Amino acid sequence: MEPGTVRIAVDLLGGDKAPAVVVDGALRAFGADPDLQLLLVGPPEAAGGFLSVLSPTDRARVTVVPAYDVAGMTDDAARASRPGTSVAAAVATVVDGSADAVVSAGATGATVTASALGLGRWPGVRRPALVATLPAVAGPVVLVDVGGSLEARPTTLARHAVLGAAYTAVAHGTPEPRVGLLSIGTEPGKGDRARRAADPVLAAQALPGGARYIGLVEGYDVALGERADVVVTDGFTGNVLLKAIEGAYALAGGPPTSGGAPRAAALLGVGGTVVACHGAARDDDIASGIALAAHLHRRGAVAAIAALLADAQGRLDDAERSGKDNWSGKLP
Amino acid sequence: MEPGTVRIAVDLLGGDKAPAVVVDGALRAFGADPDLQLLLVGPPEAAGGFLSVLSPTDRARVTVVPAYDVAGMTDDAARASRPGTSVAAAVATVVDGSADAVVSAGATGATVTASALGLGRWPGVRRPALVATLPAVAGPVVLVDVGGSLEARPTTLARHAVLGAAYTAVAHGTPEPRVGLLSIGTEPGKGDRARRAADPVLAAQALPGGARYIGLVEGYDVALGERADVVVTDGFTGNVLLKAIEGAYALAGGPPTSGGAPRAAALLGVGGTVVACHGAARDDDIASGIALAAHLHRRGAVAAIAALLADAQGRLDDAERSGKDNWSGKLP
Numbered sequence: 001m002e003p004g005t006v007r008i009a010v011d012l013l014g015g016d017k018a019p020a021v022v023v024d025g026a027l028r029a030f031g032a033d034p035d036l037q038l039l040l041v042g043p044p045e046a047a048g049g050f051l052s053v054l055s056p057t058d059r060a061r062v063t064v065v066p067a068y069d070v071a072g073m074t075d076d077a078a079r080a081s082r083p084g085t086s087v088a089a090a091v092a093t094v095v096d097g098s099a100d101a102v103v104s105a106g107a108t109g110a111t112v113t114a115s116a117l118g119l120g121r122w123p124g125v126r127r128p129a130l131v132a133t134l135p136a137v138a139g140p141v142v143l144v145d146v147g148g149s150l151e152a153r154p155t156t157l158a159r160h161a162v163l164g165a166a167y168t169a170v171a172h173g174t175p176e177p178r179v180g181l182l183s184i185g186t187e188p189g190k191g192d193r194a195r196r197a198a199d200p201v202l203a204a205q206a207l208p209g210g211a212r213y214i215g216l217v218e219g220y221d222v223a224l225g226e227r228a229d230v231v232v233t234d235g236f237t238g239n240v241l242l243k244a245i246e247g248a249y250a251l252a253g254g255p256p257t258s259g260g261a262p263r264a265a266a267l268l269g270v271g272g273t274v275v276a277c278h279g280a281a282r283d284d285d286i287a288s289g290i291a292l293a294a295h296l297h298r299r300g301a302v303a304a305i306a307a308l309l310a311d312a313q314g315r316l317d318d319a320e321r322s323g324k325d326n327w328s329g330k331l332p
Numbered sequence: 333m334e335p336g337t338v339r340i341a342v343d344l345l346g347g348d349k350a351p352a353v354v355v356d357g358a359l360r361a362f363g364a365d366p367d368l369q370l371l372l373v374g375p376p377e378a379a380g381g382f383l384s385v386l387s388p389t390d391r392a393r394v395t396v397v398p399a400y401d402v403a404g405m406t407d408d409a410a411r412a413s414r415p416g417t418s419v420a421a422a423v424a425t426v427v428d429g430s431a432d433a434v435v436s437a438g439a440t441g442a443t444v445t446a447s448a449l450g451l452g453r454w455p456g457v458r459r460p461a462l463v464a465t466l467p468a469v470a471g472p473v474v475l476v477d478v479g480g481s482l483e484a485r486p487t488t489l490a491r492h493a494v495l496g497a498a499y500t501a502v503a504h505g506t507p508e509p510r511v512g513l514l515s516i517g518t519e520p521g522k523g524d525r526a527r528r529a530a531d532p533v534l535a536a537q538a539l540p541g542g543a544r545y546i547g548l549v550e551g552y553d554v555a556l557g558e559r560a561d562v563v564v565t566d567g568f569t570g571n572v573l574l575k576a577i578e579g580a581y582a583l584a585g586g587p588p589t590s591g592g593a594p595r596a597a598a599l600l601g602v603g604g605t606v607v608a609c610h611g612a613a614r615d616d617d618i619a620s621g622i623a624l625a626a627h628l629h630r631r632g633a634v635a636a637i638a639a640l641l642a643d644a645q646g647r648l649d650d651a652e653r654s655g656k657d658n659w660s661g662k663l664p
Contacts (some may be wrong), residue, residue: 071408
């Protein structure tokens with residue numbers, strides 16, 4: 001456990017089995033981390049079960065922030081992130097300085113939009129990325145993106161490489177992270193159009209944190225981790241991949257001893273610490289998400305990553321402006 | 333073992349460890365299936381090790397077809413599939429009627445191009461699809477595409493649904509296969525542009541073999557199999573997914589007892605039975621590929637699938653002609 005008080009705003013209404021599972025997960029995290037303070041954001045009656053089992057001393061570590069609207073899975077992101085929803089209220093506690101980080105297992109689109117609206121986006125970041133760390137044979141592998149930015153454009157993939165490199169250096173302390181682009185073979189030229197166009201862009205781009213681009217990697221590398229510490233992909237492919245790996249562990253008789261597929265991901269590209277948990281998160285997944293948010297806050301990760309990006313950002317801005325991604329895929 | 337003599341042309345030069353692994357795999361398949369005849373396509377000296385261990389009776393089940401050029405992994409598909417390569421020579425044995433099917437672990441692009449050039453493509457099929465069957469908790473799941481057609485266009489996804497439904501009905505005998513479109517959530521509207529555009533196209537389209545479209549599925553469903561018998565995706569996502577699942581099994585301590593991630597896939601859309609094995613195939617993977625090719629031939633799968641498609645094909649042709657996929661993604 002890293003030292004230092006940290007205040008986490010937990011969205012009680014986010015997730016398929018909210019608020020019960022969220023309350024159980026928050027209790028787990030609370031018990032494991034004596035320096036953790038929680039803001040429970042949701043209907044006060046939903047927080048009652050949490051408070052009733054605490055000692056008076058522990059109760060002083062908890063604040064209830066009333067919010068009554070839930071961001072539904074079928075709402076569009078703008079509607080789901082309107083003021084009054086529990087996720088928007090949780091983000092607001094970070095904006096007003098009463099919390100250090102947000103954890104929500106609600107609809108990802110709502111979490112991304114509420115966070116971008118409330119906390120602002122980093123310069124040059126159009127759409128925040130979701131970053132997940134998977135256990136692998138040779139050590140952790142950071143997969144970016146797992147659902148923040150769904151379209152595979154070369155400049156988006158290049159930005160994911162920069163974000164993933166900085167995150168890996170800061171959050172995991174990996175020296176000189178190796179960054180690979182996920183494709184269907186390792187030889188140059190393998191992949192769909194977006195990957196073929198992105199490969200030389202990534203090769204030409206400076207990476208933060210002493211990271212280096214090692215070229216194309218394959219699906220195996222996400223679970224093996226021998227070739228890359230950071231695996232770069234679009235949010236569609238990353239999301240599908242993460243869930244397929246989770247399914248494969250279920251079929252193989254359980255996750256490896258090093259840990260299963262993560263159900264908590266850090267949101268990168270907004271001006272604060274936000275962790276999104278899977279809608280089907282169980283209590284231990286929620287607890288992992290809270291622990292991840294606490295870890296990132298204690299490391300000063302958002303500021304440290306932003307500092308690492310400051311140099312690379314100019315080049316990204318230029319690419320976005322001249323942009324069209326050198327690839328004109330558009331809806332009619 | 334299904335009855336009936338079947339003659340398989342095996343590409344001795346395809347695969348990372350060819351010809352040794354291919355010869356070992358062919359020997360395994362040969363020993364397991366007394367009605368199997370093999371055409372070993374490659375340098376006669378490479379076939380020598382195979383022949384030397386056979387009895388005179390078994391030797392009569394083997395023909396050596398000389399070919400000396402290898403389709404390299406870094407060659408482009410057109411160059412790799414030129415006459416004289418072992419894969420083109422293997423396809424030629426099916427064209428001239430001396431073999432019933434081809435198995436190659438060489439570069440997929442070369443196998444696809446050589447097969448399309450030699451055997452012709454089905455009407456309405458621009459680019460053949462690679463179809464893999466994965467073990468899943470609730471029974472086999474057919475994943476289409478795993479590397480034949482890399483760009484995610486709505487009409488391509490719709491064609492993959494038709495091909496996958498017909499393949500599942502014929503090759504696995506699944507009654508009324510359930511067909512799902514791989515995305516990042518199950519609610520309508522979840523996914524990238526291509527998936528959002530494809531979902532209503534798949535819903536409106538008639539499927540062969542009594543199959544029905546059940547909507548969006550997620551990564552878990554590939555390994556669990558509870559929601560769909562056929563999972564439709566683009567070849568980029570499918571290839572990455574298949575390899576990630578293979579890597580996950582390695583990390584989890586081995587494949588499930590129901591079998592690991594397949595390293596042999598059927599090529600659909602060409603006028604003959606072709607099985608592509610993974611370049612890193614081991615001898616048992618090669619043997620599985622040969623067994624799959626034998627199974628498909630004995631079922632008369634190509635003709636049966638073509639017959640199932642006859643009705644759906646008119647609609648596909650129309651879609652391809654009016655096409656542009658209602659989606660104008662293009663390279664400049």
